[in-house]
Amino acid sequence: MAKPPRKPSTSTSLIHHPYQPPATFAAPQIGVHKASTVLFTDTAAMRARDWKHKTGYTYGLHGTPTTFTLEERIATLEGGLQTLLLPSGLAAITLVDMALLGSGDEVLIPDNAYNPSKELARHELARFGIVHRLYDPMDPASVAAAITPAARLLWIEPPGSVTMEFPDVPALVQAARARGVLVALDNTWGAGLAFDAFELGADISMQALTKYPSGGGDLLMGAVTTRDEALHQRLKMTHMRMGFGVGANDAEAVLRSLPSLSLRYEAQDRAGRELARWWTQRPEVAQVLHPALEGSPGHDHWKRIAGAAAGLFSVRFDERYGLAQVDAFVDALRLFGIGYSWAGPMSLAVPYDLKLLRPAARGALVRFSIGLESVDDLIADCEQALATLTTSR
CATH class of the missing domain: 3.40.640.10 (Type I PLP-dependent aspartate aminotransferase-like (Major domain))
Incomplete structure (x- = not known):
């Protein structure tokens, strides 16, 4: 009399389960395929x-x-x-x-x-x-x-x-x-x-x-x-x-x-230009560095080949403001995170000592990455933080 087929253990059955889902599933987002081992048929x-x-x-x-x-x-x-x-x-x-x-x-x-x-x-x-x-x-x-x-x-x-x-x-x-x-x-x-x-x-x-x-x-x-x-x-x-x-x-x-890449890039480009133009009117500033602004180094090159611009720019403060004062300005910002990288939903600000970047340059610079907040709110935040320039030494 033949022996009945041996039933595999539960652990083996769970690992070698015969069920395969149908291959016709479709959705807007692709599935997450995780693997180190990839199986072959033979x-x-x-x-x-x-x-x-x-x-x-x-x-x-x-x-x-x-x-x-x-x-x-x-x-x-x-x-x-x-x-x-x-x-x-x-x-x-x-x-x-x-x-x-x-x-x-x-x-x-x-x-x-x-x-x-x-x-x-x-x-x-x-x-x-x-x-x-x-x-x-x-x-x-x-x-x-x-x-x-x-x-x-x-x-x-x-x-x-x-x-x-x-x-x-x-x-x-x-x-x-x-x-x-x-x-x-x-x-x-x-x-x-x-x-x-x-x-x-x-x-x-x-x-x-x-x-x-x-x-x-x-x-x-x-x-x-x-x-x-x-x-x-x-x-x-x-x-x-x-x-x-x-x-x-x-x-x-x-x-x-x-x-959403194109939509976000366009929105951050538009907001970055608006805030950069606001900075050009500030008496505390020596130069605004944004390729889309007239007078920024290489603006004509940018205009010839690009037309679009990321939401990223730098502000060089007048040399009458020392590094400690510019650091205090950045610390006083409420809507700008202090951190490296850029292009996320939160706006960021990072201060730099120019002489460490360019040996012939002097002064302090702040790089701004503009996120997805309201531009009016960002401008108001910069305006309130500028008050620290005259109170900190």
């Missing part, structure tokens, strides 16, 4: 599957439906063909540097660039024998002069971090092209909306998705987008070897935010 499928061209899944680090979808949407936003996701904007910069540079190579970085990018070059790249040169982004001739036969990569950052100078991007690209140097553009400020990095001649467009694509001030992520397949695969293999990956929940959060 060993032949395991050996045949290709992760490099998004034709299948092999391991969570190499992509899931959630991350593949975000990559494709960022590529569309940027006007590129392929995108790689990374755990931060700085990680995205690191990927580009590590994939394209080796011992004896040189990279050119604008002297007003995002400071962690310069620190990466000064310390980590230097340990690998990679030389970096800083150039004046407002002087394309300085780029041509700085390019040596060892140069392999030129970074462009429009506008400059904190001091907001907007370079002549086509002229910088032309200087690099004439010497066969690849161009990587930090498009975080432009967010794929203010201008098309590839139409301007860039080979790579990098973004900190932490900023406008996320929009919530609650996650970190970066992206590297290209149009050239060979360059993409070169970056992708370094991406794989360095073990870069992003969490599925973070990818899903960016996917949820992307449909």
